[in-house]
Amino acid sequence: MEPAKLTPKSLSAFQQALLDYYDKCRRSLPWRDENDPYRILVSEVMLQQTRVETVREYYRRWLKQFPDLQSLAAADSHEVLKAWEGLGYYRRARRLHETARVIVEQGNGTVPRTLDGLRELPGIGEYTAGAMASIAFGEAVPAVDGNVRRVLSRIFDVSDPRPSWLRGTAAGLIERDRPGDWNQALMELGATVCVPRRPECDVCPVSTWCLAHQAGTESDRPTKSKRSCPKRIQLALAVLYDDQQVFLIRRFWDGLLGGMWAFPEVEVSGMSDAETGARAAALSRGIGVVGVGQPLPTCKHRFTHIEATYHPFAFRSAVSPVEDGAVWVLATAPTSFALPTAQKKVLASFVEHIL
Numbered sequence: 555m556e557p558a559k560l561t562p563k564s565l566s567a568f569q570q571a572l573l574d575y576y577d578k579c580r581r582s583l584p585w586r587d588e589n590d591p592y593r594i595l596v597s598e599v600m601l602q603q604t605r606v607e608t609v610r611e612y613y614r615r616w617l618k619q620f621p622d623l624q625s626l627a628a629a630d631s632h633e634v635l636k637a638w639e640g641l642g643y644y645r646r647a648r649r650l651h652e653t654a655r656v657i658v659e660q661g662n663g664t665v666p667r668t669l670d671g672l673r674e675l676p677g678i679g680e681y682t683a684g685a686m687a688s689i690a691f692g693e694a695v696p697a698v699d700g701n702v703r704r705v706l707s708r709i710f711d712v713s714d715p716r717p718s719w720l721r722g723t724a725a726g727l728i729e730r731d732r733p734g735d736w737n738q739a740l741m742e743l744g745a746t747v748c749v750p751r752r753p754e755c756d757v758c759p760v761s762t763w764c765l766a767h768q769a770g771t772e773s774d775r776p777t778k779s780k781r782s783c784p785k786r787i788q789l790a791l792a793v794l795y796d797d798q799q800v801f802l803i804r805r806f807w808d809g810l811l812g813g814m815w816a817f818p819e820v821e822v823s824g825m826s827d828a829e830t831g832a833r834a835a836a837l838s839r840g841i842g843v844v845g846v847g848q849p850l851p852t853c854k855h856r857f858t859h860i861e862a863t864y865h866p867f868a869f870r871s872a873v874s875p876v877e878d879g880a881v882w883v884l885a886t887a888p889t890s891f892a893l894p895t896a897q898k899k900v901l902a903s904f905v906e907h908i909l
């Protein structure tokens with residue numbers, strides 16, 4: 555086909571080409587063809603900032619443990635974070651839990667059927683509401699995620715598309731008989747063909763209408779935003795142990811890794827004051843330590859805007875009564891406590907080197 559510009563007249567051919575591709579080539583995914591709003595919500599929240607391959611197993615396990623909104627709403631926040639452990643961005647789990655509680659307690663378990671109704675729920679943003687409304691309820695509303703942003707930016711050869719332009723443009727393209735499939739088709743194109751680096755224009759079902767492809771600018775669209783440098787912080791961790799047990803605290807709900815269990819920590823300037831810092835972190839929790847701290851391997855973890863370097867020190871201590879939000883647990887089996895990835899590594903090296 556000759557190159558063409560996407561116009562109201564050519565819109566239906568464009569829609570047909572993309573839906574044909576979707577019907578023929580879409581990946582088989584556990585949440586594909588799902589129209590249960592709860593399951594769609596779970597998959598959409600898990601897929602934010604996480605790869606499909608990672609999500610598959612978490613999604614399967616999650617639905618086994620929390621098969622519906624009611625079971626999730628009734629769960630303890632402890633269990634919810636434990637089920638999310640390792641998936642990262644734990645705020646997503648807390649919001650999902652809160653959303654389930656609000657739907658069950660205030661909405662009688664009924665999920666709102668429209669974009670506007672969904673947007674009123676805590677923890678459901680514009681994209682998730684659009685995906686749920688279109689896929690579960692057939693409402694003709696857009697769902698613009700990062701993949702859709704890239705595809706639209708290229709099709710219209712727009713270097714830095716603004717959210718309002720993206721919403722308006724995506725709304726104008728929707729195939730009204732199959733809005734859920736349409737939104738998923740755009741996402742699928744972005745995930746499999748119109749990928750960030752080296753888009754596969756030769757096999758793209760909509761290359762005929764793609765202005766960036768015609769202009770040879772596809773690799774430059776959209777303009778890459780300059781990633782700001784992460785803030786670097788150094789943290790001393792106190793791994794307090796007595797015989798087989800280690801001491802954990804529950805982190806404040808409103809901070810980084812809120813609600814997760816962790817070793818006491820304190821920010822330090824580097825390795826030089828890490829042992830002193832770890833000792834101070836222990837004392838701040840009312841735990842006395844004996845002797846010099848034994849250093850464990852340093853480890854790093856990258857959060858969205860922070861790069862943390864952990865300097866763990868193990869101190870022999872004595873099990874003592876603890877207040878709410880702290881616990882002594884068996885180091886080899888802290889199974890019901892959700893630990894962040896870096897802290898799990900520290901615990902593993904403690905078990906390997908010191909226990």
Ligand code: SF4
Nearest residue numbers: 748755758761764772
């Ligand atoms: S032609 Fe290329 S750049 Fe355009 S939508 Fe298709 S894959 Fe993306």
